[in-house]
Amino acid sequence: xxxxxxxxxxxxxxxxxxxxxxxxxxxxxxxxxxxxxxxxxxxxxxxxxxxxxxxxxxxxxxxxxxxxxxxxxxxxxxxxxxxxxxxxxxxxxxxxxxxxxxxxxxxxxxxxxxxxxxxxxxxxxxxxxxxxxxxxxxxxxxxxxxxxxxxxxxxxxxxxxxxxxxxxxxxxxxxxxxxxxxxxxxxxxxxxxxxxxxxxxxxxxxxxxxxxxxxxxxxxxxxxxxxxxxxxxxxxxxxxxxxxxxxxxxxxxxxxxxxxxxxxxxxxxxxxxxxxxxxxxxxxxxxxxxxxxxxxxxxxxxxxxxxxxxxxxx
Amino acid sequence: xxxxxxxxxxxxxxxxxxxxxxxxxxxxxxxxxxxxxxxxxxxxxxxxxxxxxxxxxxxxxxxxxxxxxxxxxxxxxxxxxxxxxxxxxxxxxxxxxxxxxxxxxxxxxxxxxxxxxxxxxxxxxxxxxxxxxxxxxxxxxxxxxxxxxxxxxxxxxxxxxxxxxxxxxxxxxxxxxxxxxxxxxxxxxxxxxxxxxxxxxxxxxxxxxxxxxxxxxxxxxxxxxxxxxxxxxxxxxxxxxxxxxxxxxxxxxxxxxxxxxxxxxxxxxxxxxxxxxxxxxxxxxxxxxxxxxxxxxxxxxxxxxxxxxxxxxxxxxxxxxxxxxxxxxxxxxxxxxxxxxxxxxxxxxxxxxxxxxxxxxxxxxxxxxxxxxxxxxxxxxxxxxxxxxxxxxxxxxxxxxxxxxxxxxxxxxxxxxxxxxxxxxxxxxxx
Numbered sequence: 001x002x003x004x005x006x007x008x009x010x011x012x013x014x015x016x017x018x019x020x021x022x023x024x025x026x027x028x029x030x031x032x033x034x035x036x037x038x039x040x041x042x043x044x045x046x047x048x049x050x051x052x053x054x055x056x057x058x059x060x061x062x063x064x065x066x067x068x069x070x071x072x073x074x075x076x077x078x079x080x081x082x083x084x085x086x087x088x089x090x091x092x093x094x095x096x097x098x099x100x101x102x103x104x105x106x107x108x109x110x111x112x113x114x115x116x117x118x119x120x121x122x123x124x125x126x127x128x129x130x131x132x133x134x135x136x137x138x139x140x141x142x143x144x145x146x147x148x149x150x151x152x153x154x155x156x157x158x159x160x161x162x163x164x165x166x167x168x169x170x171x172x173x174x175x176x177x178x179x180x181x182x183x184x185x186x187x188x189x190x191x192x193x194x195x196x197x198x199x200x201x202x203x204x205x206x207x208x209x210x211x212x213x214x215x216x217x218x219x220x221x222x223x224x225x226x227x228x229x230x231x232x233x234x235x236x237x238x239x240x241x242x243x244x245x246x247x248x249x250x251x252x253x254x255x256x257x258x259x260x261x262x263x264x265x266x267x268x269x270x271x272x273x274x275x276x277x278x279x280x281x282x283x284x285x286x287x288x289x290x291x292x293x294x295x296x297x298x299x300x301x302x303x304x305x306x307x308x309x310x311x312x313x314x
Numbered sequence: 315x316x317x318x319x320x321x322x323x324x325x326x327x328x329x330x331x332x333x334x335x336x337x338x339x340x341x342x343x344x345x346x347x348x349x350x351x352x353x354x355x356x357x358x359x360x361x362x363x364x365x366x367x368x369x370x371x372x373x374x375x376x377x378x379x380x381x382x383x384x385x386x387x388x389x390x391x392x393x394x395x396x397x398x399x400x401x402x403x404x405x406x407x408x409x410x411x412x413x414x415x416x417x418x419x420x421x422x423x424x425x426x427x428x429x430x431x432x433x434x435x436x437x438x439x440x441x442x443x444x445x446x447x448x449x450x451x452x453x454x455x456x457x458x459x460x461x462x463x464x465x466x467x468x469x470x471x472x473x474x475x476x477x478x479x480x481x482x483x484x485x486x487x488x489x490x491x492x493x494x495x496x497x498x499x500x501x502x503x504x505x506x507x508x509x510x511x512x513x514x515x516x517x518x519x520x521x522x523x524x525x526x527x528x529x530x531x532x533x534x535x536x537x538x539x540x541x542x543x544x545x546x547x548x549x550x551x552x553x554x555x556x557x558x559x560x561x562x563x564x565x566x567x568x569x570x571x572x573x574x575x576x577x578x579x580x581x582x583x584x585x586x587x588x589x590x591x592x593x594x595x596x597x598x599x600x601x602x603x604x605x606x607x608x609x610x611x612x613x614x615x616x617x618x619x620x621x622x623x624x625x626x627x628x629x630x631x632x633x634x635x636x637x638x639x640x641x642x643x644x645x646x647x648x649x650x651x652x653x654x655x656x657x658x659x660x661x662x663x664x665x666x667x668x669x670x671x672x673x674x675x676x677x678x679x680x681x682x683x684x685x686x687x688x689x690x691x692x693x694x695x696x697x698x699x700x701x702x703x704x705x706x707x708x709x710x711x712x713x714x715x716x717x718x719x720x721x722x723x724x725x726x727x728x729x730x731x732x733x734x735x736x737x738x739x740x741x742x743x744x745x
Contacts, residue, residue: 110517110632114633132516193513
């Protein structure tokens with residue numbers, strides 16, 4: 001594995017299998033009474049969140065804590081950043097404090113790569129602008145493999161605002177890498193013009209796609225996109241591309257319904273659809289912790305002083 | 315240093331005189347003298363192996379003063395220009411306050427005279443406050459010596475306002491309306507050229523059509539008005555085609571390109587290096603090649619720097635928060651020599667023409683651009699076309715946001731002579 005995880009392109013198919021396998025063995029830790037192993041004892045993980053994201057931050061925090069790392073949460077409100085400190089100065093400060101890993105979430109694409117210029121530790125991208133969200137992709141791959149037993153040959157539709165979705169990008173690249181067949185579905189205004197280069201299919205007709213799927217992955221559609229004239233109205237969007245109860249009936253019986261959250265119930269997904277038995281949205285959240293444990297463990301080379309413990313954990 | 319200077323045995327490249335030969339050039343009391351005139355007391359400079367050309371003229375410079383003296387001042391920018399072989403620059407109007415009235419124009423010119431390193435010809439705004447709504451007092455600024463008007467940084471969004479400006483300006487001989495071609499709504503939020511790389515980097519893109527629709531519109535309005543239009547920093551092959559057709563149709567239009575658009579492309583943005591964030595954005599290698607060919611066949615008349623100094627902390631920010639622009643005065647000549655002259659795309663004479671003779675003519679700067687004939691004001695550059703160097707700080711500019719950082723270039727300015735005075739000697743500014 002490379003030192004940083006900035007993009008899903010930083011990992012090979014073999015790396016992905018290793019990450020998912022490691023997550024598999026680490027997930028058991030979360031079921032113990034004492035949910036902790038000493039693999040990263042004495043290491044420091046900084047969560048640097050320039051965008052609010054309770055779910056991702058807590059997931060990383062729990063992951064690091066379950067590996068016994070020291071965790072510092074650095075969010076931009078109420079910190080030096082809200083006083084105008086630059087990314088560079090914040091990075092140099094974290095560097096001076098000896099961060100072994102920095103988990104960064106930022107609204108500006110490329111910020112994680114920029115950060116690597118100033119910190120010596122590993123940088124994990126927890127979502128940057130409209131670029132990538134590799135840990136989300138990995139937890140989604142984990143969830144699919146766990147539920148369906150494989151990734152190769154899976155038929156997956158990613159439905160919604162693909163154009164602005166870092167999740168869709170990372171997940172598409174990851175799925176293609178693992179041999180799955182991906183179809184992007186949405187209004188043409190929200191499909192990236194270069195989608196054919198991703199090695200995926202594109203469809204504007206969700207009804208034609210659903211009957212053949214193993215996974216229907218819904219993306220959040222922000223109401224702001226309507227104001228920017230990507231589609232005429234939220235109502236029309238829901239009619240044409242929303243996952244309604246009627247449309248769920250078109251899915252094969254054992255197909256999964258997934259969503260990276262947070263959901264806009266009634267826009268891209270009907271409220272009761274999200275709560276159906278084949279919806280694995282909550283499992284995605286649970287698996288997120290195991291995946292992030294695996295990544296921290298593998299990137300920080302969890303052998304070191306606690307080699308024996310780490311070996312046991314893996 | 316004034317008095318007599320004898321440049322001995324250099325290759326004189328003087329497009330205005332159609333001259334390219336090894337010769338001596340004698341300068342006496344600020345003017346070019348007959349080469350066989352008296353050389354008593356002259357400082358003799360051995361120009362063997364060096365090129366002697368008319369001083370370079372930049373039609374598109376940002377000197378930031380008044381307003382952002384932390385980035386550049388008229389003096390520091392003049393020094394950067396002189397080090398780059400320029401003897402005249404045209405600072406754009408987007409200062410704080412905007413150069414949309416004669417008072418600011420006089421101030422900038424006075425600062426230039428005080429610095430005394432190059433001639434400073436301020437550009438006036440087309441519209442008050444660059445707001446694109448009401449015409450600025452163009453006539454008053456013409457009286458103050460302004461020849462080029464531009465709202466650079468943005469285009470004039472209302473076609474009617476541009477129509478009136480192009481029409482109104484016809485009252486003044488030689489006055490040029492220079493447009494920054496960018497459709498604001500198509501370009502909005504765009505951080506780089508829209509294409510393969512912008513998608514991969516997750517950066518909002520600015521399609522080349524954002525430029526091309528305005529180029530097409532402006533050419534149509536130039537046709538309508540018969541006005542004199544200049545198109546700033548073209549970036550796309552499609553824009554070049556539009557200009558080529560317009561020139562064939564006899565429109566009074568000229569166009570420019572920057573050195574960075576001739577050298578770099580969106581391939582260079584893959585590391586989110588903000589020094590490559592410029593406006594208009596660097597486009598594809600195919601666009602870059604089309605721009606080079608357009609310089610060669612003079613569809614693009616002028617190479618202009620769009621020298622845009624920015625503070626270190628601004629450029630070290632996140633990509634989408636960093637301002638667009640690269641400095642360029644100190645690298646323009648070498649960039650053109652390395653990228654286009656060395657491989658034979660453009661002749662040395664045409665390169666000097668694009669960097670000096672033609673911009674001087676557009677600017678109406680009769681003391682610049684050659685011909686290097688007796689009696690004319692001595693504005694010259696002497697450069698070593700073979701010298702290789704690596705671009706690195708320190709710069710004479712107050713800023714160091716150069717897209718060329720770390721780049722190896724061929725061709726280096728040795729001396730710059732401004733009004734007979736050796737303002738740069740052996741590559742060093744003399745004040």
